[in-house]
Amino acid sequence: MSTPLIETRHLKKYFSTPAGPLHAVDDVSISIQRGQTLGVVGESGCGKSTMGRTILRLIEATDGEVLYNGENILKYNRRQMQEMRKKMQIIFQDPYSSLNPRMSVADIIAEPMKVCKTLPDNKQIYARVNELMEIVGLAKRFVNAYPHELDGGRRQRIGIARALALNPEFIVCDEPVSALDVSIQAQILNLLMDLQDNMGLTYMFVTHDLSVVKHISNEIAVMYLGQCVEKAPADELFRDPLHPYTQALLSAVPKPSLRDRSALQNVIKGEVSNPVNPKPGCRFAPRCAHACEKCTCQDLELKECGPNHFVACALVNQDKI
């Protein structure tokens, strides 16, 4: 396989809290090939967004490496990072707080180009703004509008146009559709997929919505309490989930079928354990129906148990699940 565009190796981000280090991202190693989409799923607070921000160095990692085309960008200095930032961008979850309310639409989209000085003068910058607005499907009459005058979908399009302004290669999509109406979700997802086809973008798509992630991803990584517990190609994961957490997650997807309504669901009991100073072993063990002493004695690594299918579970391959 060629060098992945983005790769993390043992990436860790601990936040210091009065109670001790909070393991937001704990030893995550993932990789994304150029032009592909990695979906990252998991429940609230499992460190998905933190991981996205750590990769972009919006939050400094505690330990580990982030490789971009094989180079560790965590070692980059300020100036190298400035260059790097043109290649990686982020689309935010909340289209209401991610746009500066005091700037007009044109200014918001123009801002990255002004900061990075990619274009020589204002005339060219605003010509490019015009072009970007067309690409993301924003009518020209909104040029002088302010974000509060527009609806969620249009605001998210502004966010996308801003992310595209520097011609990035890699975009972290941090739950870009979860704050939108369902009808608009589809529009934005299709827009993101079209952009990927046309521009060869690479996405890391963070979400908790499984149907969205199935639709858009090539590969999916499932996270639980800061760790990646299973990673597989999208179809494979949905066909044959191996980790008990993934199985539970998938069974929680509502099925639009009357026949299945009484089917017994594999509902997880209990609550997410505390991410501050977690116990060694599988983080999911306290809630797992299959847990045994093997699960809690040592930290588990991702093991390959099929083509490109990795899982961190002590019981897989033992015919127990």
Next chain:
Amino acid sequence: MKKDVQAERAVNELEVKKRGQLSYIWFRFRKNKLAMLGLILLAVMALICITAPLYLSYEDDVVTQHVMEKFTKPFSAGHILGTDHYGRDMFARIVYGGRISLTMGFAIVALSLLIGGTIGAIAGYYGGVVDNILMRIMDVLLALPQILMAMAIVAVLGTDIKNLLIAMTIANIPKFARIVRSAILQIQGQEYIEAAKACGTKDPRIILRHILPNAIGPIVVQATLQIAQSIISLAALSFIGLGVQSPQPEWGTMLSEGKQDMMLYPFVVIEPGLAIMLAVLSFNLMGDGLRDALDPKLKN
């Protein structure tokens, strides 16, 4: 004019062209009648004060005593606002006093906003130890009543306009530091700040372009209120004899000098009092309007 703006907007819809923020702000400000009243009052006052040397002589009208003409009633020939206990023209003294009061009010706030704002911005943006050190210093300054501190500083440095400016500025710094810091803390968590960081925006640009415009409302209101407050404090300092010294006129000094004759000739205190009130009122009205005009969400 309104139609022009709309027509211009319609034209702009056809092409990508940036419209100046200032014209929008002015457009919104004009709709606020009270704010416009404040602005016009201030403009008139400023104009009268600035052009005063053209029609009034400082030596003859303001300082020289004409004891024969003392306590001339207002609206009499030659003295539209009457004369004080030395027979000096009240109008001339109020106008020349205004030159000091208005400039000082403005200078005090501008200086303390600049210094205090910078301190607050640094403290709020970088947080941690920097924040702690800076804000504890501000707390110490804030612990002393403003006027007491100004008095102490003037007492040490000597009564002089320049020292007054320094004293009042120092007394005002912590207020602006606090307000700018809290505004920055509030806005810093927003995702558009993160978006700005994601494309490598440097800290000063983030503060100036993304944070401050969103914090401008409370800052502007505080600034205009503080100009008013400074005019009053200055008058108070002069009233107790630590500010502008006689025979130089200042609104507070005039109040102070007039207080003995207040019962018989009330106009000698009413007139400078009205001048203070008018200036303070128009600054407050304008500040209110400015806050609304600076917020695009209230555009319609």
